[in-house]
Amino acid sequence: MTNQYRGINSLVNPVDDKPWMFYSFNDGVNVGLVGTSYIWQTPLKREERRFETIRSIEGEPQPTWEWNATIYPEFLADIDGDGRLELVCRMLVGYSTSPRGIAVYDFETGEVKWRFDMPCIVHSLLYGDFDNDGKTEFIVGTISYKNTSKIINGFDDSSGYLAVIDTSGELLYQEQLFEGFGSVNLSRLPYRETQDKAIYATISTDERKKRNSVTKLSWDGKRLQKHESWDLGTYFDPRGQPYQFHNMDGSRKWRLFLADKSKGLIVLDEDLKPIPHDYQGFIKSICAVGDLDQDGFSEIVVYTADKHIEILDHNLKVRASLPSPIMGDEAVRLHLAETGFDSPMLVAAISGNQVFYYSYNQLSAFVIFRNWVQAYHWLITLILALFAISSLSFILYTQLQFRSLS
Numbered sequence: 001m002t003n004q005y006r007g008i009n010s011l012v013n014p015v016d017d018k019p020w021m022f023y024s025f026n027d028g029v030n031v032g033l034v035g036t037s038y039i040w041q042t043p044l045k046r047e048e049r050r051f052e053t054i055r056s057i058e059g060e061p062q063p064t065w066e067w068n069a070t071i072y073p074e075f076l077a078d079i080d081g082d083g084r085l086e087l088v089c090r091m092l093v094g095y096s097t098s099p100r101g102i103a104v105y106d107f108e109t110g111e112v113k114w115r116f117d118m119p120c121i122v123h124s125l126l127y128g129d130f131d132n133d134g135k136t137e138f139i140v141g142t143i144s145y146k147n148t149s150k151i152i153n154g155f156d157d158s159s160g161y162l163a164v165i166d167t168s169g170e171l172l173y174q175e176q177l178f179e180g181f182g183s184v185n186l187s188r189l190p191y192r193e194t195q196d197k198a199i200y201a202t203i204s205t206d207e208r209k210k211r212n213s214v215t216k217l218s219w220d221g222k223r224l225q226k227h228e229s230w231d232l233g234t235y236f237d238p239r240g241q242p243y244q245f246h247n248m249d250g251s252r253k254w255r256l257f258l259a260d261k262s263k264g265l266i267v268l269d270e271d272l273k274p275i276p277h278d279y280q281g282f283i284k285s286i287c288a289v290g291d292l293d294q295d296g297f298s299e300i301v302v303y304t305a306d307k308h309i310e311i312l313d314h315n316l317k318v319r320a321s322l323p324s325p326i327m328g329d330e331a332v333r334l335h336l337a338e339t340g341f342d343s344p345m346l347v348a349a350i351s352g353n354q355v356f357y358y359s360y361n362q363l364s365a366f367v368i369f370r371n372w373v374q375a376y377h378w379l380i381t382l383i384l385a386l387f388a389i390s391s392l393s394f395i396l397y398t399q400l401q402f403r404s405l406s
């Protein structure tokens, strides 16, 4: 039994631009989802919407561990063009296989419109009209944890898949990319800015022997066609944060950052050509990318193998480094926290139920000098006093000498 809120995410209603915050909870048997939105007027009005609960699949043995089923909303859009909004969610659960896959709700009534059940977890989900036929589709990349031998809708939990599902929940295409533990991470360039419809699939299997790669793909309505590809040669953590393209300096240059387990940081451009850099640190995970200090250039927040939180600037130079506040081997997650419109973001380090916040500011030479003076005023006073004493004694000494000469 748990009342813990999970899967917190916010999405904007595309019809009226109203932001909605969603959270999921479960009672050990059913997993629910609630959406809230505030109307900023006096008195403040709060609108709440409850979505149909989802049960674990019947016959599934109740796990002895905590059933952490979560509904995670990804898109709020009219996916099928019927004039009504749908809320598209990933169904997530650890160890147990139910529920996993995709759930689509009617946003107005809160009823489940369709579900696509899978024994494996949807690691990443893209949505758009990738073949320009006027109809949108979902591109799915899975992560296999080998929790079950069940096969549902042609998928299993012991291999990695790429798939395409239409907006009524029908499977259009499926391809097994590897066998064993690993993930298929998907990313794309932001369509509004680039008009680009390429799909990038990163395969990470946590094994040196298997092919770990990034491949550029396109959807032609029938299959996912492969184009450029970049082979890692080594491997990286399949459980890492989904890798995304970032525009670091407001230019039209897009960069994909990957944390390789033996080579360290790898930077690729949109044609999957590696970009040379001289960052030497060894990154365990790339946690977040964003403009922390609002100067128009993005920073990268990374967690290093020697348990430091580091902030790299857009040229991959280390700008800040501090030891992790969490002792021991506990996993640390780093996120960027918005603090309101036009104000700098905070870096949140989360482990278990502990959260630490850090701010990142670039200091001008004057501020650095002032901070230094404030921190070391006793030292400065001491140096000045020593200088005064030595000057005084020199004057006295020369005067004494002068007198003795006269």
Ligand SMILES: [Ca+2]
Pocket (backbone or CB within 6 Å): 077, 078, 079, 080, 081, 082, 083, 084, 085, 086
């Ligand atoms: Ca609709």
Ligand SMILES: [Ca+2]
Pocket (backbone or CB within 6 Å): 128, 129, 130, 131, 132, 133, 134, 135, 136, 137
């Ligand atoms: Ca289409």
Ligand SMILES: [Ca+2]
Pocket (backbone or CB within 6 Å): 290, 291, 292, 293, 294, 295, 296, 297, 298, 299
């Ligand atoms: Ca910045």
